[in-house]
Amino acid sequence: MSKRKPHPPSPPPADRPCPCGHGTYGRCCGRLHAGLATAATAEELMRSRYSAFAVGDAAYLLRSWHPDTRPDDVELDPETEWVRLDVVGTSEGTPFHKEGTVEFRALYREHGRDHELREHSRFRRHEGAWVYLDALGD
Numbered sequence: 001m002s003k004r005k006p007h008p009p010s011p012p013p014a015d016r017p018c019p020c021g022h023g024t025y026g027r028c029c030g031r032l033h034a035g036l037a038t039a040a041t042a043e044e045l046m047r048s049r050y051s052a053f054a055v056g057d058a059a060y061l062l063r064s065w066h067p068d069t070r071p072d073d074v075e076l077d078p079e080t081e082w083v084r085l086d087v088v089g090t091s092e093g094t095p096f097h098k099e100g101t102v103e104f105r106a107l108y109r110e111h112g113r114d115h116e117l118r119e120h121s122r123f124r125r126h127e128g129a130w131v132y133l134d135a136l137g138d
Contacts, residue, residue, distance in 0.1 A: 012055065019054035020047035020085050033060045042093025042100035042123035045130040050106060054082035066124060066131040083107040098125045
């Protein structure tokens with residue numbers, strides 16, 4: 001018997017709230033996921049990556065990952081429900097920088113239990129676009 005991977009969840013309608021907490025999906029992260037725009041800042045890219053986890057867009061996660069640190073694939077657990085994103089702080093990462101960091105806290109639910117992910121992420125411009133590089137160690 002073959003094992004099939006579950007289908008990723010569908011993105012929310014464009015007029016629904018964006019998972020990252022900023023505006024509607026169609027005017028926020030949805031346009032980045034669809035390739036209609038690129039992130040202007042490291043924080044905007046981080047928010048769009050959080051939203052990609054929330055809507056199950058593994059292809060966007062790979063596209064927005066620096067080629068030096070990008071894995072071969074990303075497997076998303078359809079049982080994970082991403083609940084809320086809080087940006088704790090940023091450094092550099094503006095349209096005028098080549099690198100930047102974003103510290104965030106993401107709340108998620110798995111198998112009926114609440115969890116928290118904290119990360120201080122590094123972002124870098126690659127071929128003119130912001131991409132995720134890696135997580136800083138504590």
